[in-house]
Amino acid sequence: MSNALITTDFDVRQSVSRDASGMELIPDTVARPRSRAELLQLLHEALRDRTPVTAAGGQTSTTAASLTDRGMLLSLREIGGIHDIDRASRSVRVGPGELLGPLKRTLAAEGWLLAPDPTSEEDCTIGGAIACNASGARSLRYGAIRSHVRGLTVALMNGDVLELRRPSLEKNTVGYAPVHDLVDWFVGSEGTLGIILEAELSLLPLPAWVIGISIPFPTEAAALAFVIAARESAVLAPRCLEFLDAGALDIARTSVQDPGWATSAQALIYTELAGSEADEPPLDAWLELAMAHAALDDDIRVYEGEAALRDARKLRHAVPATMHERAAPYRATGGRRISTDWAVPYRHLADALAASRRAVERRGLAQPVTFGHAGNGHPHQNFIARDSAELERITDAVGETLRDVIALGGTVAAEHGIGKIKSRWLPMQMSGTQRAMMRAIKHELDPHNLLAQGNIL
Numbered sequence: 235m236s237n238a239l240i241t242t243d244f245d246v247r248q249s250v251s252r253d254a255s256g257m258e259l260i261p262d263t264v265a266r267p268r269s270r271a272e273l274l275q276l277l278h279e280a281l282r283d284r285t286p287v288t289a290a291g292g293q294t295s296t297t298a299a300s301l302t303d304r305g306m307l308l309s310l311r312e313i314g315g316i317h318d319i320d321r322a323s324r325s326v327r328v329g330p331g332e333l334l335g336p337l338k339r340t341l342a343a344e345g346w347l348l349a350p351d352p353t354s355e356e357d358c359t360i361g362g363a364i365a366c367n368a369s370g371a372r373s374l375r376y377g378a379i380r381s382h383v384r385g386l387t388v389a390l391m392n393g394d395v396l397e398l399r400r401p402s403l404e405k406n407t408v409g410y411a412p413v414h415d416l417v418d419w420f421v422g423s424e425g426t427l428g429i430i431l432e433a434e435l436s437l438l439p440l441p442a443w444v445i446g447i448s449i450p451f452p453t454e455a456a457a458l459a460f461v462i463a464a465r466e467s468a469v470l471a472p473r474c475l476e477f478l479d480a481g482a483l484d485i486a487r488t489s490v491q492d493p494g495w496a497t498s499a500q501a502l503i504y505t506e507l508a509g510s511e512a513d514e515p516p517l518d519a520w521l522e523l524a525m526a527h528a529a530l531d532d533d534i535r536v537y538e539g540e541a542a543l544r545d546a547r548k549l550r551h552a553v554p555a556t557m558h559e560r561a562a563p564y565r566a567t568g569g570r571r572i573s574t575d576w577a578v579p580y581r582h583l584a585d586a587l588a589a590s591r592r593a594v595e596r597r598g599l600a601q602p603v604t605f606g607h608a609g610n611g612h613p614h615q616n617f618i619a620r621d622s623a624e625l626e627r628i629t630d631a632v633g634e635t636l637r638d639v640i641a642l643g644g645t646v647a648a649e650h651g652i653g654k655i656k657s658r659w660l661p662m663q664m665s666g667t668q669r670a671m672m673r674a675i676k677h678e679l680d681p682h683n684l685l686a687q688g689n690i691l
């Protein structure tokens with residue numbers, strides 16, 4: 235390909251060769267189109283030359299989904315822009331390269347909440363978040379980004395541009411349901427079906443107040459029982475229920491001012507409540523439920539106001555950042571951080587964690603640090619492999635856990651997608667027929683298999 239937008243410069247290629255998976259794949263070329271016309275021209279030439287194309291946004295993927303060593307890495311970062319905030323229909327149209335965090339702040343200044351909140355929001359793009367169906371702590375109340383996408387403009391590999399909107403039909407008996415709403419084909423497709431050029435997203439009014447509460451417990455069992463009770467309560471309405479096990483809590487303690495805080499706790503739950511002017515925060519009901527589950531009442535903390543809530547989130551976010559740092563020295567010996575992403579129906583979380591601990595123990599490995607979205611039955615377990623042999627044993631233990639997760643009605647990947655490093659687990663969850671149907675869709679939209687080779691299938 236001879237397009238002036240394409241570079242083969244080694245430093246540029248290397249600068250896009252890593253994501254958060256620990257893998258390195260250096261593309262043959264890199265292109266950074268600044269407009270839709272430039273992007274379509276690049277796709278046209280790639281199809282003509284049968285050049286594989288992998289889209290990339292912020293490259294925060296944890297699965298090597300935004301990496302490739304085959305063909306062109308197509309960065310969408312330059313195609314941003316907030317095109318339209320429509321107060322009447324409560325929606326916004328944005329370009330794929332827009333970063334989620336700054337976009338959310340712009341919208342908040344106008345009184346709107348864009349609800350999806352992946353921890354990576356300061357660094358991830360709208361296109362990447364949609365392509366991975368990203369979610370976050372508050373997905374407990376608001377759902378993953380899929381439920382906030384009203385429409386998409388997508389470029390197919392053959393240069394066709396599709397303008398897709400969710401159907402507004404209340405009744406429909408035409409054909410097979412999987413083809414009723416094509417927006418859903420592209421959400422979570424990890425760049426394999428088309429390139430997202432624009433998204434129309436739903437907005438909610440900003441809540442009038444938000445209160446955070448962290449509640450330490452003497453045992454993990456008490457904390458997890460509390461999560462089930464809080465989720466099933468008719469009055470509490472949490473917007474997140476985040477869990478930290480003893481190892482995660484040790485890390486979190488180092489990020490707060492008071493080192494003596496919650497030292498006898500073995501687990502912690504962080505929740506957030508939010509409401510309108512007319513709502514009263516049900517603080518007494520929360521404290522009552524916490525005490526009924528033996529919470530360590532002297533160490534319960536309530537966070538009100540921007541700064542306090544930011545500190546509370548830092549407490550939780552300190553855990554993956556610290557684990558990332560702890561793993562860094564082992565890269566040279568083939569080690570890395572391994573972060574699981576499985577989920578089970580929330581009532582089965584304690585069973586799944588027990589199964590995982592047994593699998594880890596059987597292999598004589600150190601137990602992972604576990605934290606995350608307990609309200610959705612979705613923890614992250616972080617292991618550190620010190621070399622490639624340990625990496626293999628950890629992967630084996632994770633595989634055994636995933637078989638138990640599936641038996642409990644769960645999923646092998648709840649928010650980070652499959653990418654390149656989890657495709658081995660796909661057959662555990664999806665039948666041959668389901669995989670064949672996915673291949674048929676892929677073949678229909680990208681018959682030469684040029685888009686995001688190696689992702690998912």
Ligand SMILES: Cc1cc2nc3c(=O)[nH]c(=O)nc-3n(C[C@H](O)[C@H](O)[C@H](O)COP(=O)(O)OP(=O)(O)OC[C@H]3O[C@@H](n4cnc5c(N)ncnc54)[C@H](O)[C@@H]3O)c2cc1C
Binds near residue numbers: 253
């Ligand atoms: C510290 C950290 C915390 C994280 N926390 C969360 C979390 O809380 N929740 C969560 O869901 N994920 C989380 N992630 C994973 C990841 O950040 C998200 O999935 C994120 O949405 C990816 O966005 P991105 O712009 O970085 O995409 P990239 O990593 O660049 O790409 C991801 C995938 O999207 C495709 N893609 C990118 N742009 C487009 C486009 N315009 N059209 C078509 N395909 C495209 C790529 O080909 C790739 O398959 C985290 C990652 C890190 C490193």
